[in-house]
Amino acid sequence: MMKALVVVAHGSRREASNEEVRELVARLDESAGGSFAVVCAAFLELAEPSIPDAIVDVIDQGAGHVTVLPYFLSAGRHVATDIPAEIDKALVRRPGVEIHLAGYAGSSKAMLPLLLNLAKS
Template identity: 30%
Template sequence: MKSILVVGHGSRSKDALEVFNKVLENFKLKVEDNVEGCFMELCAPNIPDTIDIMYKNGARNIVVVPYFLFCGIHIKDDIPGILKEVKAKYVDLKISLARPIGYNKIIADILKENSEGELTCI
């Protein structure tokens, strides 16, 4: 069975971390695989530490799912570089990087819904 690692960007904002954790908990309800969450930067846990724990708990096939909208530098360079360093420690570990959220017609529905609500971050 595969394990899934959801990687958020990371933030110093408590609200941002709460949203990430809500998304992670909801995602866990939708899959049967083991799911963990971590951050690329700015807060803990980070990617290497989380993969180390997953490996120690028996994970040998990890799909890294970026909770990012676009295929920018973090997805093209930063995260793959981190994963390559971690993979070098474990010869029997398979790590795959899934695509970011990207385009999905549901995004337009979310934007429409949010534009009709009240502003909460100002």
């Protein structure tokens, strides 16, 4: 089954911040290898594409399984409530697709060594 990854950022009024996310996700797409056939960025607000639009788009490209990864540092309302609600909107438009909500960036065990390495450099 074709797998897709949608990385969800908050979205910013500052377009350079949205572009920084899109560039990170483009690099992620290059690194994803065989794990995900398609990797794309989506935004909770203030930037395009929306989460449901991005999910519908990868499904229409052939994905039968979509992983949604919140690019957020803490488990606030956006991660707990708003992103699941956006996923539900996509499921209304494309029922029957498997969608997996991955852990948010700040929940990764790799965040600790990442910060320590940054602090030392």
